[in-house]
Amino acid sequence: xxxxxxxxxxxxxxxxxxxxxxxxxxxxxxxxxxxxxxxxxxxxxxxxxxxxxxxxxxxxxxxxxxxxxxxxxxxxxxxxxxxxxxxxxxxxxxxxxxxxxxxxxxxxxxxxxxxxxxxxxxxxxxxxxxxxxxxxxxxxxxxxxxxxxxxxxxxxxxxxxxxxxxxxxxxxxxxxxxxxxxxxxxxxxxxxxxxx
Numbered sequence: 001x002x003x004x005x006x007x008x009x010x011x012x013x014x015x016x017x018x019x020x021x022x023x024x025x026x027x028x029x030x031x032x033x034x035x036x037x038x039x040x041x042x043x044x045x046x047x048x049x050x051x052x053x054x055x056x057x058x059x060x061x062x063x064x065x066x067x068x069x070x071x072x073x074x075x076x077x078x079x080x081x082x083x084x085x086x087x088x089x090x091x092x093x094x095x096x097x098x099x100x101x102x103x104x105x106x107x108x109x110x111x112x113x114x115x116x117x118x119x120x121x122x123x124x125x126x127x128x129x130x131x132x133x134x135x136x137x138x139x140x141x142x143x144x145x146x147x148x149x150x151x152x153x154x155x156x157x158x159x160x161x162x163x164x165x166x167x168x169x170x171x172x173x174x175x176x177x178x179x180x181x182x183x184x185x186x187x188x189x190x191x192x193x194x195x196x
Contacts, residue, residue, distance in 0.1 A: 036080075043134050063148040070152025071159075077109070078160030096121055100161050110134060111150060112181070124164045125186040128154055133181040136174035145170035147181050154183050 023032040031038050053062045081103050101116050112133040119126050130136075135147045145151075151170050159166045168185035172178035 046135065047137060066148035067152035067155075070149035070154075071156035072152075073149075074153035074156025074158075075160045076156075078103075078157045081107070082160070100158075103161065104128070104157065111153065112136075117182075121162065123186075124162055124166060125184075126154075126158050126162075126166070128158075128183045128185070129180050130183070131180040133174060136181050138175060138177065145173040145181075146175040147173060147183075150181065151183055155185060158185050 022038075024030075025032065031040065050062060050066075053065075097119050100119060104114050104116055112130040115129045115131070117127040117129050130147070130150060133147055133150055135150050137146070147170055151168055155166055155168050164187060166185045166187060168183050170181060170183050172180065172182035174181055
């Protein structure tokens with residue numbers, strides 16, 4: 001493949017398709033993704049964990065814990081993608097936004113349908129829409145966002161892909177009655193979900 005064609009639309013789809021293979025090892029009761037053991041966790045089981053933590057008066061810390069865990073997971077998945085794709089460092093060039101867009105939008109981890117609405121490589125900003133977010137659930141509370149794991153996941157993923165520490169905020173949430181969850185990421189945010 002010529003270096004000019006290296007990041008063509010078709011070659012990126014083939015690369016992402018080869019990276020997102022899941023292996024079921026029924027004889028061992030094991031599932032692997034990127035060669036790592038994984039567990040399929042039903043959405044209602046995840047919601048049950050959140051509810052149990054909240055019932056034990058951990059409501060204030062659950063958002064922090066889920067955000068930290070999500071950030072770590074997102075960062076590790078970006079590292080795995082870069083490793084499988086043969087990148088040590090993602091060099092910023094004309095094909096970088098397309099590569100990041102395809103890595104995020106074409107890889108289905110079950111978190112929901114992710115779409116990058118805006119991506120500013122030099123400004124180190126991104127706006128991501130997640131339709132059918134696994135974490136969002138409609139609630140009686142219309143004043144608070146609730147996708148803490150997803151926010152952390154996107155922070156970790158984009159921090160690793162862009163090469164700069166990003167933080168974010170969920171501006172729209174299905175849990176508040178919005179059509180989809182919207183996350184804005186940048187190097188700093190005055191209005192942050194992280195309250196320590």
